[in-house]
Amino acid sequence: MELRDIEIFLVLAEELHFSRTAERLHVSAARVSQAIKKQERAIGGDLFVRDTRNVRLTPLGERLHRDLKAGYQLIEDGIEGAKAESRGAMAGLTIGVIGPQAHDLVPVTTVFRARHAECELTFREVGFIEPLAPLRAGEVDLQTCWFPADDEGLREMITSEPDMTLGPVVITEPKVLMTADTHPFAQRVSVSMEELGDCALLGFKGLDSIPDYWVQIHSPSHTPGGRPIPRGPAVGNWEETMAKVVDRTVCLVSAEALRYYPRRAGISFVPIHDAPRGRWGLVWRTDRETPMARAYVQVARDIGTRHFDLD
Template identity: 50%
Template sequence: MELRDIEIFLVLAEELHFGRTAERLHVSPARISQAIKKQERRIGAPLFDRTPRAVRLTSLGEQLQRDLGAGYRQIMEGIEAAKSTVSGISGTLTLGTIGPYSLAITHILDLFQTRHPGALLQHREIQPPSPLDLLRSGEVDVAHLWLPVREPDLTVGPVTHVSDVVLMVAATHPYAERDSICLEDFGDCAVVQGRSIPPYMEEVLNPHRTPTGRPVGRGPKVTTWQEALTAVSSGQAVAGVIAEFAEFYPWPSLAFIPIRDAAPCRAALVWRTANETPLIRALAQAASDIGSATPDTPDDQPPSPSGP
């Protein structure tokens, strides 16, 4: 079966209408009908039930649709990848990052731009209290986020780097004079709350209970990272952050305290599976080629880079 005939079958199986299939493929309805009859003769059984009012897949047609669909997509992706290798990838890729996270992947972005000088990389700021919103709305193509991200419609790429985690507190907070704290100390704190963050992501660094089961209080809900900084510096709450944040937000009203028993924080590129493009694959490949900062660990273990 030729590739064009496979395409005709799959589009007709989706449209269930000869006219719309012909219009979509820019051919005549007669060409569609001829291709389907040819396939049915080769197979030896009908693939579609045709009536004056409707076109339906037979059980054999449904089986063929399942078997051919994945293979056809793989073939087309391979062709697109080969074309990109020859002609170079171009277009605009919008990347969303949180605070200093963009600097943590500069080496990845540099490799991507070197390989694909025709690609334009745009940046958007992601707010930690709502880490998935710009992905969901389509305002960014790829987001650089802390793990885990366990959403059925999102793909998680290679780990880009690993950070230590610290607790951000007001300079007047009792913990500000300590050399370090432990997770059990969260029981005496109130942590900032996000607006639209999956509970499992919030739980990673801002737990609802300490290791011994004590409840962890909740402070004000924040919408932006600036609001989180303000809530913490004013003493209303505390927040877990990656250690790099201490270098980029050296406010005299803030202190950053190491958490002795907090696991390292991993970060990765994340994108909408259904909207994957050659540009996204190229960026993910650059990240993969640079190499993960640490061996993979289960996605339910790493802490979050930001507590909001």
């Protein structure tokens, strides 16, 4: 028995009138009659008594009505619940960003808002300690994340985060060395990755909760030549990072620092001429992919990666 035929039976059981049933369901009276005859043939008995004066349920019809009504209500409730959940998912999108990256995503965001004006889009800053925690907690739907510079690191990231889907790379940029103005490197035109073995590099707080691929992106343990890089104080946020960059302690950062924090008193940014470019991509929980998250990712794919360079 098809769902539409069940609906016709239930409405006719309420109305007990073929024309009113047809009008209520926006079908013809003939369609109602055909559906009931079809059901009676399939069941093997009359569901209604019809005469020139009225229509009434037979005992068999009354039993079928009781049984079908509860089940049909469950189906309707399920459909309405799914629609409500879909409307909720369509209505909003929260994107987590590290630092000022919402500004770098403006081209993607502008097109997304033009395509999906009904969506309430919100940006939320996430920290670089346990950066994926907001995603896992359901506090954001989608977020930017450091991606390793090479395929080996990317494979390690995929293995380390099996509950996450890695999307397109949205930003690439050079890496620079953040130092105090008084540091010898501050006067250099550029430095090499090998020279990091000559100074202490800031570490991260909470290393036990941070995967190694994440640490190696901005706080590598060895130079390309295999020399150990001394570890300086551990930091947990950007303000601590800038405060700790004193004397011979330095920090490897993305070039976005030059775009958004160029005039910080006492701080210099030195290009690293042989560092791999930093990559930022979009990440989301595989089991909580929403329609609006998919739509934002699609816009990012359409626009392509945004490449920044040092001016």
